[in-house]
Amino acid sequence: MTHSPADTLSPPASDISAVLVLADGTLFWGYGFGTEGSIVGEVCFNTSMTGYQEILTDPSYAGQIITFTFPHIGNVGTNMDDMESNKPACRGLVVREMITEEANFRADGNLQDWAEANGLIGIQGVDTRKLTRYIRDNGAPNGVIAYSLTGEFDIAALIAKANDWPGLQGMDLAKDVSCLETYGWDGTRWSLKEGYGEITETDTHIVAVDYGAKDNILRCLAHTNAVVTVVPAETDFDTIMALNPDGIFLSNGPGDPAATGEYALPVIHKLIETGLPIFGICLGHQLLAIAFGGKTYKMHQGHRGANHPVQDTRTQKVEITSMNHGFSVDAESLPDEVIISHTSLFDGTVCGIAHKEKPIFSVQQHPEASPGPQDSFYLFQDFMTNILKNKAA
Numbered sequence: 001m002t003h004s005p006a007d008t009l010s011p012p013a014s015d016i017s018a019v020l021v022l023a024d025g026t027l028f029w030g031y032g033f034g035t036e037g038s039i040v041g042e043v044c045f046n047t048s049m050t051g052y053q054e055i056l057t058d059p060s061y062a063g064q065i066i067t068f069t070f071p072h073i074g075n076v077g078t079n080m081d082d083m084e085s086n087k088p089a090c091r092g093l094v095v096r097e098m099i100t101e102e103a104n105f106r107a108d109g110n111l112q113d114w115a116e117a118n119g120l121i122g123i124q125g126v127d128t129r130k131l132t133r134y135i136r137d138n139g140a141p142n143g144v145i146a147y148s149l150t151g152e153f154d155i156a157a158l159i160a161k162a163n164d165w166p167g168l169q170g171m172d173l174a175k176d177v178s179c180l181e182t183y184g185w186d187g188t189r190w191s192l193k194e195g196y197g198e199i200t201e202t203d204t205h206i207v208a209v210d211y212g213a214k215d216n217i218l219r220c221l222a223h224t225n226a227v228v229t230v231v232p233a234e235t236d237f238d239t240i241m242a243l244n245p246d247g248i249f250l251s252n253g254p255g256d257p258a259a260t261g262e263y264a265l266p267v268i269h270k271l272i273e274t275g276l277p278i279f280g281i282c283l284g285h286q287l288l289a290i291a292f293g294g295k296t297y298k299m300h301q302g303h304r305g306a307n308h309p310v311q312d313t314r315t316q317k318v319e320i321t322s323m324n325h326g327f328s329v330d331a332e333s334l335p336d337e338v339i340i341s342h343t344s345l346f347d348g349t350v351c352g353i354a355h356k357e358k359p360i361f362s363v364q365q366h367p368e369a370s371p372g373p374q375d376s377f378y379l380f381q382d383f384m385t386n387i388l389k390n391k392a393a
């Protein structure tokens with residue numbers, strides 16, 4: 001069933017049960033699913049055609065309402081394997097077509113039930129193409145999804161709620177989604193035949209600082225033959241070094257990198273001085289850039305999808321990548337000691353930096369995919385090469 005909502009103040013049909021209200025009063029009517037109630041967040045869009053469960057469980061989406069531009073969301077259901085964290089950190093989801101019964105051999109549940117079990121609020125039957133064009137033209141707005149089976153909404157109150165929320169700029173969310181305690185990780189990547197594997201014998205140890213890490217990053221690190229110890233975002237330098245790491249990983253995560261520096265930067269500054277190999281992804285990349293003296297800024301609409309072309313400036317090779325970020329590193333702000341190793345072929349923004357002498361590098365794209373192409377997996381291998389070289393020196 002398709003439905004074309006209209007921008008009117010009262011529901012355009014009697015069975016309407018949800019509305020997405022943007023801060024400027026723009027309304028998108030639709031049908032609610034998941035948990036009844038209302039939730040405020042930054043409304044962004046993701047253009048991936050597959051992998052909605054991985055996207056919904058990526059902790060970097062904390063504080064955000066995800067619009068899926070691909071119309072058929074929910075069609076492959078949900079399963080236990082496609083979780084990128086224990087539960088979704090995003091605030092809600094907006095989808096085009098009404099969610100149908102799941103049809104996939106891997107499914108063990110339905111997206112609507114899964115959303116309800118995870119306390120997520122969703123709205124379906126929305127003109128997501130119109131919403132995406134709105135975001136493209138105006139930037140990512142604050143918005144509220146309200147879901148009520150009565151079909152009654154106090155639109156003025158919902159507009160006020162959208163405007164009262166301070167927005168992602170200046171918001172530190174990493175410590176909210178980070179693990180509370182240190183834990184070990186030895187799981188490797190998934191394959192259709194074997195499912196997930198596990199590392200058995202290795203003497204290489206990576207400490208991963210968890211600002212909101214996706215599980216597949218930890219799997220990729222382990223896959224290159226290392227055991228990983230994951231530590232909470234606010235772990236201090238001495239505690240990290242007491243774990244005897246051979247390499248340090250700085251994870252992805254939500255929120256504004258400039259607001260996350262308070263506890264992250266002093267530690268990263270000291271880690272840089274140890275001479276240990278360091279690898280950062282997304283928020284970890286942005287924090288590393290700030291630690292080197294760079295600056296970050298909020299992008300107009302961000303990059304979220306699974307087909308973003310990125311060029312390695314050293315080899316000219318192009319990799320098609322998975323992206324999820326709304327902040328970016330300012331190229332002009334970077335000091336001489338680092339090079340820009342990767343750039344976006346969509347808009348020329350910085351997608352990677354590498355220190356000229358130290359074994360330290362980071363990227364904005366997601367080499368772990370989940371979902372998305374795996375062209376950038378070599379970055380995990382490069383990190384391991386740095387670790388092995390450093391151990392042998």
Ligand SMILES: NC(=O)CC[C@H](N)C(=O)O
Pocket residue numbers: 060251252253254255256257281282283284324325326327328
């Ligand atoms: N995936 C991420 O790590 C996102 C980093 C940061 N929160 C941003 O939006 O740019």
